Amino acid sequence: MKISEHMLASHTRFRTPYYMIKGKSAGPTVIMTAGVHGNEIASIRAAEQWLNKFRQKELTITRGTLLLVPIFNQAAYKQRVRGKPDLNRTFPKSAGAAAEHPLSRDLFGLAEKLLPDWYIDLHEANGLSSVNPKRLGQTLITNTGSKAIPAVKRIISKMNSGISEPTRHFTVRLKHKEGTGRTAASRLLHAKAVTVETCWSLPLTTRIHYQSRIVHYLLEEAGLIDVIQYNRLKSKANRKR
Secondary structure, three states: OEEEEEEEEEOOOOOOEEEEEOEEEEEEEEEOOOOOOOHHHHHHHHHHHHHHHHOOOOOOEEEEEEEEEEEOOOHHHHHHOOOOOOOOHHOOOOOOOOOOHHHHHHHHHHHHHOOOOEEEEEEOOOOOOOOOOOOOEEEEEEEEOOOHHHHHHHHHHHHHHOOOHHHHOOOEEEOOOOOOOHHHHHHHHHEEEEEEEEOOOOOHHHHHHHHHHHHHHHHHHOOOOHHHHHHHHHHHHHOOO
16 A cells, blocks of 8 residues: 655645555545535544554555545634635536636546546534434435445445434435535546535534544445455454553
8 A cells, every 4th residue: 555645736825735545456546535614623533533544554445546635625724614715615516617716626637537436525514414304414415316325325324223322313415516526526527426424513522433434434335445454453442442
């Protein structure tokens, strides 16, 4: 496995690091972003945890490539705010259209070259979707007709089987939202695109745990990691407690 660091918007004040993590053999390509909104901390912490696992070789990508952006909106993260403009409204809205910000422009330019099999975007939201279907907290969002839908349903079943409190259960949301990275990747690049949303009202450690587990299941579905090595890591962590 090889890890290399690069920069988005490198010649602007928005320069932001991203990481290419490549397995030993060819395989699927996954793009994963976190911190598109600077106040969604659990998404960032989970992405950083995964980067550290790869750096420390606690986990390896067996095949394929992961492009990971742990903190997409650096300026908003420093202030712990959503960010203006909202970067999740600046991605291309139609074929041939340009992204509206240097960061989304660079990232989507990379996506057009890589043609990812999966596009994963980690977020947080208000409310519990199992209590109020109008809320986005505790959801996995993908687009209507997406090839990701069966995998999303499997992941939600796995997640909910380990969550004893029904109000915290995850639900599926099929939603088209212009300008989001997910919808641009789904509609324009035909990727299996998924937005992960944990609920802000839950404890931070719980939200990070949920985000990290969902990332595990998504990377497993994508074929970048295998369940055997992840279970070994989990057993090792449990023995240390």
